[in-house]
Amino acid sequence: MPDAGIAHLFSVENRFQARLDVEAALALAEAEVGLIPEPAGEAIAQAAQIEKLDLVRVAAETVSASHPLMPLIEEFARVVGREHGGWVHWGATTQNITQTADVLVLRDAHRAVKDLLAKVLRGMSKQAEASAAVPMAGRTHSQHAVPITFGFKVAVWIDELTAHTDRLERLEDRLFRVLMGGAVGTFASFGPAGREVERRVANHLGLGTMPVPSRAINDGIVELVLVLGQVAGTAGKIGKDIYSMMQPEFGEAFEPIPDGTVGSSTMPHKRNPQLALDLLSMSAQLRALAAPALESMQHDHEANGGMTDLLEETVKRATVLGGDILTRLDVILDGLELDEQRMRGNLALSEGLIGSESLMMELGERIGRQKAHEVVYEVAQESAVGDERFLDLLVRNTTVSAYFDRDEIRRLIDPSAYLGESITIAHEMAQHARAVADRLEFSARTAQPVPLFVRETATKDDDVDDADPVTAGRVASDARTADELLLLGL
Numbered sequence: 364m365p366d367a368g369i370a371h372l373f374s375v376e377n378r379f380q381a382r383l384d385v386e387a388a389l390a391l392a393e394a395e396v397g398l399i400p401e402p403a404g405e406a407i408a409q410a411a412q413i414e415k416l417d418l419v420r421v422a423a424e425t426v427s428a429s430h431p432l433m434p435l436i437e438e439f440a441r442v443v444g445r446e447h448g449g450w451v452h453w454g455a456t457t458q459n460i461t462q463t464a465d466v467l468v469l470r471d472a473h474r475a476v477k478d479l480l481a482k483v484l485r486g487m488s489k490q491a492e493a494s495a496a497v498p499m500a501g502r503t504h505s506q507h508a509v510p511i512t513f514g515f516k517v518a519v520w521i522d523e524l525t526a527h528t529d530r531l532e533r534l535e536d537r538l539f540r541v542l543m544g545g546a547v548g549t550f551a552s553f554g555p556a557g558r559e560v561e562r563r564v565a566n567h568l569g570l571g572t573m574p575v576p577s578r579a580i581n582d583g584i585v586e587l588v589l590v591l592g593q594v595a596g597t598a599g600k601i602g603k604d605i606y607s608m609m610q611p612e613f614g615e616a617f618e619p620i621p622d623g624t625v626g627s628s629t630m631p632h633k634r635n636p637q638l639a640l641d642l643l644s645m646s647a648q649l650r651a652l653a654a655p656a657l658e659s660m661q662h663d664h665e666a667n668g669g670m671t672d673l674l675e676e677t678v679k680r681a682t683v684l685g686g687d688i689l690t691r692l693d694v695i696l697d698g699l700e701l702d703e704q705r706m707r708g709n710l711a712l713s714e715g716l717i718g719s720e721s722l723m724m725e726l727g728e729r730i731g732r733q734k735a736h737e738v739v740y741e742v743a744q745e746s747a748v749g750d751e752r753f754l755d756l757l758v759r760n761t762t763v764s765a766y767f768d769r770d771e772i773r774r775l776i777d778p779s780a781y782l783g784e785s786i787t788i789a790h791e792m793a794q795h796a797r798a799v800a801d802r803l804e805f806s807a808r809t810a811q812p813v814p815l816f817v818r819e820t821a822t823k824d825d826d827v828d829d830a831d832p833v834t835a836g837r838v839a840s841d842a843r844t845a846d847e848l849l850l851l852g853l
Contacts, residue, residue, distance in 0.1 A: 367686030380413040381464035387411035392563035396556040403447040454552035472682040479689035481803040486696030488796035491517040495789035499706040510778040514789025521792040523597040537583035544576030547665040569813030579662035588656035591685040595649035602642025619698025649684040715753040718776030
């Protein structure tokens with residue numbers, strides 16, 4: 364399965380680097396307004412490279428300190444050096460750094476999700492166009508309703524997914540914001556320069572600002588989880604449709620099965636809907652994250668670390684799952700196989716009963732809608748529980764035969780003649796899907812990269828004060844140390 368490109372964004376090293384980026388932006392902003400010496404700001408920004416830090420030391424001290432940030436800050440200050448290290452993290456509280464850093468990670472994850480959405484929408488567009496006029500049974504409550512086309516079914520998927528795409532774009536201003544107000548959001552530790560520091564930090568990071576930088580406000584991140592939950596809801600519905608259509612009793616559509624894929628360890632004939640099952644499982648997992656995301660809004664007073672930790676883990680899981688879901692959906696759409704003959708065969712299973720509405724509407728113009736419904740209903744139920752065909756019973760019905768002959772009745776209950784606007788809607792939504800995909804891809808191409816900081820390249824020979832025998836810049840490779848970091852939620 365292709366990599367969605369999201370899980371690695373939440374690696375320990377990447378999240379730590381994001382935290383260093385925020386610390387660098389803070390130091391530069393404070394130097395620019397005179398809160399800390401200008402050389403200190405430059406030194407801190409130059410040193411803010413994960414390769415320069417000893418992550419083994421950070422891991423060990425994190426375990427003993429039981430704090431999500433201070434060991435990293437202390438190690439960072441050591442790398443900056445005695446002269447300027449004391450200005451690291453000046454005036455900030457832990458959540459200012461960790462939440463803003465996570466927003467940087469989420470920005471990259473958000474871009475990856477939109478890239479995947481563009482691919483999925485292109486796949487849906489192709490499927491809708493190709494099958495716009497392929498008739499099949501429409502089903503409500505799992506029973507035959509009225510005829511549709513497969514392209515119309517895909518149009519439903521497109522309508523939902525493009526709406527979710529719009530939601531993901533609209534939440535950006537509420538999500539991509541720095542949290543830089545100090546301990547409770549009043550800027551007390553920054554003094555009169557607080558708002559200016561916030562603005563400059565935001566500019567350095569390419570983010571917006573919060574009207575009230577309270578640590579208890581997290582609705583933008585919660586909104587992302589909820590919208591991803593809606594994406595998962597649509598994907599789960601698609602998975603359920605494909606799962607049922609792959610049943611031998613339906614045999615209408617099939618997800619791609621790569622050569623060599625084993626469906627069962629004992630039954631060689633099995634062609635299991637593995638990707639559709641993945642969609643169902645992952646969709647359920649992601650939708651279930653809506654509850655903890657909403658729960659994380661229940662801060663008491665000005666902040667509750669438990670709620671912050673809850674949302675941090677929840678949004679990580681939601682974005683990774685969202686990417687995995689869209690990746691599988693893209694593979695399904697790219698290789699989806701349709702059996703048009705089987706679709707037509709299933710349409711004919713009821714021997715015309717699926718066309719009862721068409722006949723009723725025509726008859727209703729002669730005798731009134733309610734009376735027509737009663738007449739056709741009685742004939743339909745007799746056919747459903749008996750052995751005679753719907754057509755034959757209709758021909759013998761005195762009310763129906765008074766207005767239509769056998770050929771007219773046959774025409775009226777022909778499923779392929781009662782598709783409504785299915786074909787037009789399929790083509791319209793295929794075009795809409797392409798337009799949204801074009802917009803997403805154009806936005807990605809024209810987006811200006813955020814130039815964080817110009818730094819000197821980190822080398823293993825960089826001097827740091829108080830260097831110990833463990834070379835500064837060594838990245839943790841010890842499996843036990845990595846596990847400790849992950850257990851601490853870092």
